[in-house]
Amino acid sequence: MSDTETPDGEVSDEATPNEAIPDSEVSARVEDAIASVEDPDFGASVLDAGLVTDVAVADGAATITVDLAGADPEAAEDVTEAMRREAFEVPGVETVRVEGETPDSGGVRGGGAHGGGARGDAAGSGGAGSGAAGSHDHGGAHDAGAHGGGGGLALPEIDHVIAVGSAKGGVGKTTVATHLARALADEYDVGLFDADIHGPNVPEMVGVEGPVEATDDGRAAPADADGMQVMSVGLVADDAPLAWRGAMAHDALTELLEDTAWTDRDVLVVDLPPGTGDVVLTMLQEVPVAGSVLVTTPFPTSLSDTGRSAALLEENGVPVVGAAVNMRGFTCENCGHDHDLYGGGESGPEEELGVEVLAELPFDRGLQNPGEPGEGERSDAERPDAATPDPVADLAQSVGEFVESDDSGPVSVPDSALDVRGLPPRIRHEQVGEEFAALAPGEEFYVVNDHDPSPLAQMLAGEFAEESADEAFETCEVHRRAPDEWVLELQRAV
Numbered sequence: 288m289s290d291t292e293t294p295d296g297e298v299s300d301e302a303t304p305n306e307a308i309p310d311s312e313v314s315a316r317v318e319d320a321i322a323s324v325e326d327p328d329f330g331a332s333v334l335d336a337g338l339v340t341d342v343a344v345a346d347g348a349a350t351i352t353v354d355l356a357g358a359d360p361e362a363a364e365d366v367t368e369a370m371r372r373e374a375f376e377v378p379g380v381e382t383v384r385v386e387g388e389t390p391d392s393g394g395v396r397g398g399g400a401h402g403g404g405a406r407g408d409a410a411g412s413g414g415a416g417s418g419a420a421g422s423h424d425h426g427g428a429h430d431a432g433a434h435g436g437g438g439g440l441a442l443p444e445i446d447h448v449i450a451v452g453s454a455k456g457g458v459g460k461t462t463v464a465t466h467l468a469r470a471l472a473d474e475y476d477v478g479l480f481d482a483d484i485h486g487p488n489v490p491e492m493v494g495v496e497g498p499v500e501a502t503d504d505g506r507a508a509p510a511d512a513d514g515m516q517v518m519s520v521g522l523v524a525d526d527a528p529l530a531w532r533g534a535m536a537h538d539a540l541t542e543l544l545e546d547t548a549w550t551d552r553d554v555l556v557v558d559l560p561p562g563t564g565d566v567v568l569t570m571l572q573e574v575p576v577a578g579s580v581l582v583t584t585p586f587p588t589s590l591s592d593t594g595r596s597a598a599l600l601e602e603n604g605v606p607v608v609g610a611a612v613n614m615r616g617f618t619c620e621n622c623g624h625d626h627d628l629y630g631g632g633e634s635g636p637e638e639e640l641g642v643e644v645l646a647e648l649p650f651d652r653g654l655q656n657p658g659e660p661g662e663g664e665r666s667d668a669e670r671p672d673a674a675t676p677d678p679v680a681d682l683a684q685s686v687g688e689f690v691e692s693d694d695s696g697p698v699s700v701p702d703s704a705l706d707v708r709g710l711p712p713r714i715r716h717e718q719v720g721e722e723f724a725a726l727a728p729g730e731e732f733y734v735v736n737d738h739d740p741s742p743l744a745q746m747l748a749g750e751f752a753e754e755s756a757d758e759a760f761e762t763c764e765v766h767r768r769a770p771d772e773w774v775l776e777l778q779r780a781v
């Protein structure tokens with residue numbers, strides 16, 4: 288769309304081929320156009336009411352920056368929509384974005400910011416426009432980490448976080464987490480973080496003891512367990528279990544995780560506290576967990592509780608890789624017979640759980656082998672992983688495959704990405720649809736959303752191909768960079 292100015296100063300909508308209107312001129316016209324939109328509270332123009340803080344136009348893309356934080360959400364949506372409609376009417380405008388403070392952004396996150404500009408969270412994260420891993424600056428802001436910055440924790444040295452959780456205490460979660468980490472360490476650089484403030488017994492399991500030392504830049508140096516880096520509440524203070532049960536325990540725990548001086552870890556295994564309390568939820572919401580493993584015993588109540596935990600994890604956007612059924616049975620030391628401890632009905636634990644069973648571990652004293660803290664280097668024969676038990680190897684293989692296929696890690700998002708976080712759903716859909724419609728065949732398009740953007744992709748496919756995603760897109764990928772930062776990467780069909 289193009290128009291031009293006539294000799295007498297009037298603007299004509301007649302397009303003059305290849306003659307563009309200056310951005311500043313289009314911008315002034317957009318401002319005039321949206322002046323007719325009224326502030327819902329006082330009836331004044333949104334410009335006079337100070338609800339619009341900036342109007343800019345570049346190459347046909349109009350960006351209206353608003354401050355609607357104090358507005359009623361419904362009224363804010365109406366005002367936003369009216370401004371977009373008016374701006375679209377202006378010759379020379381091809382796309383319209385409204386960004387800035389929205390009622391549900393709580394004054395923290397700039398809703399609909401383009402390219403991560405308006406996101407002002409305390410961590411100083413780089414937002415959507417930032418690229419891959421940044422450096423960890425202990426003294427202040429963190430650059431966007433390996434999994435983006437977002438509202439979540441920046442863990443630039445970690446590629447994939449695997450959380451090990453259980454619905455109940457004492458089912459062998461730490462045992463499984465530790466053996467899993469050790470088995471993964473045969474192939475990957477592994478970290479093990481003990482988030483179990485109720486029973487931080489990872490140090491004992493792997494044979495390390497605290498207190499940990501501080502690095503030159505004041506971070507907590509992880510303990511070394513045969514090449515595996517280990518951090519635990521139990522390593523930072525003797526009275527840790529009690530002191531860390533206060534109301535702020537979850538904040539302190541995520542701080543410890545972030546302030547640990549991990550070095551280039553492929554995988555970080557996190558041993559969560561049992562259940563789904565505050566600490567667990569905070570960890571899942573703050574930490575960019577790629578996937579989780581649930582540990583259960585074969586008893587029916589444990590299985591059904593674990594099934595519920597799996598549902599909760601998925602509701603929080605954390606994929607469940609599968610479950611490890613611990614103490615499934617035992618081999619009698621006297622008679623040599625195998626005994627199955629599963630007391631369920633005809634269906635097996637897998638059906639009861641509703642998630643895939645990745646491994647079934649027997650009750651085996653060899654798996655306990657905690658090692659004595661302070662005994663120093665242990666010989667291969669003394670190490671718990673001297674021979675990785677088959678079920679543990681199976682578990683590690685499944686988790687390894689998940690890690691290899693996990694693309695929730697670094698995703699480089701260009702500055703031109705459309706960030707729709709914080710926008711009302713209707714506006715989100717419209718902005719995404721308009722931007723997509725304006726794409727040339729084969730052109731790439733990135734959308735940053737605060738939850739799984741797959742429905743947006745489906746909407747686009749339906750709208751533009753009326754059948755399948757295959758016809759609308761050359762490529763269509765969803766990446767989860769942080770719990771509240773998802774990226775939809777599309778390339779329009781050629």
Ligand SMILES: Nc1ncnc2c1ncn2[C@@H]1O[C@H](COP(=O)(O)OP(=O)(O)OP(=O)(O)O)[C@@H](O)[C@H]1O
Pocket residue numbers: 453455456457458459460461462463483485486488561613614648649650651652654655656
């Ligand atoms: N497969 C097993 N065979 C034998 N003993 C086991 C097995 N799994 C766990 N145990 C033992 O059971 C006890 C509890 O295990 P563990 O500490 O791993 O459980 P947990 O779920 O992490 O407990 P908590 O809720 O206290 O964190 C430990 O003494 C451990 O050695």
